[in-house]
Amino acid sequence: MIADPVARIRRFNRAVTLEVGALDTSFLGRGRPLGAARVLNAIGQGLGDVGEIRDALQLDSGLMSRLLRGLEEEKLVVTEPRPDDARRRVARLTSAGRREFAAYERLSNQRAAGLLARHPHADELLAAMDLVASALGRERIAIEEVDPRGEAARHCLAEYYAELARRFEKGFDVSLSRDPQAKDMVHPRGAFLVAMSDGLPLACVGLKGDGGETAEVKRLWVAPSARGLGLGRKLMAAVEERARALGIRMLRLDTNRALPEARALYLKSGWTEIPRFNDDPYADFFFEKRVCAARDA
Amino acid sequence: MIADPVARIRRFNRAVTLEVGALDTSFLGRGRPLGAARVLNAIGQGLGDVGEIRDALQLDSGLMSRLLRGLEEEKLVVTEPRPDDARRRVARLTSAGRREFAAYERLSNQRAAGLLARHPHADELLAAMDLVASALGRERIAIEEVDPRGEAARHCLAEYYAELARRFEKGFDVSLSRDPQAKDMVHPRGAFLVAMSDGLPLACVGLKGDGGETAEVKRLWVAPSARGLGLGRKLMAAVEERARALGIRMLRLDTNRALPEARALYLKSGWTEIPRFNDDPYADFFFEKRVCAARDA
DNA sequence: GCCATTATCTGACCTAAGTCAGATAATCAT
């Protein structure tokens, strides 16, 4: 009873409400109501269109308008009609606005850093926070196609290689593996997909093509804090879809015996085991799947 | 940069604000503003004194008074002066109030249960939530003396035995260990202390005495989600203090080689290793510490 | 018994947030 799951969630809610409540009122620490601070923050994050901000913050149009007027009176923001459609207006920060936005950012960062400094095992705390945030925000996870040399992809790949090094019996050295060139994983030969959750990349998969009708699926990885959310399955479906759009007819992949959950996923989602098709020292199992085929035929 | 700890904490804050914000407005789901719902909830939790509620919810006395009048008008609450001091008033729920309180409880429980049901690895999510809640609430962890047969103690001991079974090479069977009688761990022979964090017991330790000047420290355990917060050290200090108050002059304990962190704690906090003093099959190391001695002498 | 203290309540007032019905002006479809 005392460890009743529901009671534990409610304890979590109380703990977090206290902490996050303090965070909200810290916005008031700069003498501006929360609503105005939120709008300033949204503009600082890069939102410009008034309608966009309104949607993002779920504000009534009247309220939005007034908050914007207030920020204009403070000379933190200027608005102007959009050249291509003069009904819409775009807002941007003045230099004073940028200073003020930076001050809010600093405050938030200080609070977060303070929390970390107070906790002796910051790594575990962060991992737990990631897990909770991913679970709570699972409806807001979006699959995006990104540049495999960009920040999000590099983050995923670094975590992926580190995990292989931990899990493979003999460790993992990326230079021994058949490392695909990044240019084989960008349009129009291939693609690189990541699952983004509020700015944090949680999972990735690469599609490596050579311009022909066959391509290879590589680098499937899901962050430990996001396992169980079905991201592997979603990414595999997305990469198949992407391959179909690129005119690819046959997909292949290889995997290692130290990754049983990956093999289970492939078996479960329509892949067929085939004989070895390369000499990668880390590859133990080989699969293929035809795309563009009639469904369930 | 993308995995910058501060950015990750802020992502956590955003995810949780959305979830907890929805929770707050769900209080509005019963047509009552948040303030009134909070007061009703506080009374339902057992707070009676008006001043106590005011302190707990951090409300201005004027606002508190008005919220209470509102609940009285709704016939959910009655207040009366306290017999021993007629300046103070106590509030309690009417039967309609109890029904309303129960409805809020049901709503909260449903929300929590819904969250669990949506997540495939509920255990890990709960463990992560416990860890975050314990870290955020570390200033609000209190050490209490409890009955070793009570709910909090039984919860700790069950977790403790389960952990020993996992970590000992040959498993753990409590019947083989020299299990102290509960009556040896209550006043005036001994004590049982738990560290409580908002209703959840996070750690425990027992002091087993026989009425003489020597006693034994047993059953030191810290929940995995609370390790690194210094609770082990705090409990050992508290149990020493408690022993001193009971007139005990010498403490002893034994521990197993599979628990290196416990041994390190004893070595670090002034315990002396001594020869085996019992035939417990699970004991590998033995320590003693003199209490009532001059500090650092 | 008297006075300072304490707990609660009341009235006056304020700000933040949000709602809603038009007003205004630009754009789109025909």
Next chain:
DNA sequence: ATGATTATCTGACTTAGGTCAGATAATGGC
């Protein structure tokens, strides 16, 4: 060109939450 649609703004109004200066009444110390 004209009427419907769209984006934003303005004014009037409401509710929630909160502050503050006394009012009221009970208590405790002397």
